[in-house]
Amino acid sequence: MRTFIRQMEEKAVRGGRLTYEEGCRLIGATGPDILDLIASANRIRVHYWGDRINLCSIVNAKSGNCAEDCKFCTQSAYHDTGIPTYPLMDSERLLAEAEMAARNGAGAFGIVAAWRGMRPGRDLEATLSRIRELVAAGHTRTDASLGIISDPVIALQLKEAGLAYYNHNLETARSFFPNICTTHTYDDRVRTIEYCKAAGIRICSGGIVGMGESPMQRVELAVALQELDVDVVPLNFLHAMPGTSFEKLPPLRPMELLKIIALFRFMLPSKDIMTAGGREVHLRDLQSWMFAAGASHTLIGNYLTTEGRRPEDDLKMIDDLDLTCASECGTPTPLPSIRADALAVL
Ligand code: SF4
Secondary structure (H helix, E strand, O other), X not given: OHHHHHHHHHHHHOOOOOOHHHHHHHHOOOOHHHHHHHHHHHXXXXXXXXXXXXXXXXXXXXXXXXXXXXOOOOXXXXXXXXXXXXXXXXXXXXXXXXXXXXXXXXXXXXXXXXXXXXXXXXXXXXXXXXXXXXXXXXXXXXXXXXXXXXXXXXXXXXXXXOOOEEEOOOEOOOOOHHHOXXXXXXXXXXXXXXXXXXXXXXXXXXXXXXXXXXXXXXXXXXXXXXXXXXXEEEEEEXXXXXXXXXXOOOXXXXXXXXXXXXXXXXXXXXXXXXXXXXXHHHHHHHOOHHHHOOOOEEEOOOOOXXXXXXXXXXXXXXXXXXXXXXXXXXXXXXXXXXXXXXXXXX
């Protein structure tokens, strides 16, 4: 196994794309081989990202009452979870949240809305104006996670409003998706990503592990993200919340989570691998290992409906590791422009 891990490390560093079969062999690592996997993933991270760590923050800009039935989600109207429900936040509140995120060290600020998705109308116009105001304020880079986009024109409108990155997780493998959601399809999510890419918006897309998927289905997710050529890959570790359909699911063990981070570093070697929800609850004292396991990014501050740890504790942890927080998130390469075929729909 050690030789195979090294061969895959060299392939990743040369920019080679690992296959599904190679990924399945890596995810099969056990015992001391996991430490070898982590050590190799760390070298791959350093090769592409040096000592740089990206940080971002999110805000729950519209909370609860979502019409979708995602089994893990506290904001689904199908679940009685007691979370606060409120409409889209006003500009003043969002600007204050963005300013605080920047002060905390975040290189990007993501506005997140708990609804099915964007369609022409009042919410879209309000959201576009919020994005324009955030971009104009320039506290930090403005990103968004606004659900399914079923019309490519909307992606162009988001781009023209100044949006740099769109978060839309595939959430899990295509073969497991019907187990987590029945009110929309995997293809709704793939299409959303394709519309945003065509509009010249960079993509932040990953998923949640620990929802009952198999290790091979985690590799299947990584391969799907390879094919979509996403830029940032958030990895969430299921935080089974009371009142959701997944409330009784047992957590994955910390070493398994570190192995998963390492797998995604191997499968998407140059991409921005990010740790997000559930890292405090499930990695606990092993949180600082997440960078050694290949993560080049973490979310700081609170999550949508649960608290994160204090940003200053994360900044201290990163400094203690002799790593450097990037002033702005993302890759060093310039943002792509609008693709010609995208304009054809106008
Ligand atoms: S679409 Fe988003 S907010 Fe709605 S239930 Fe699914 S994950 Fe939750």
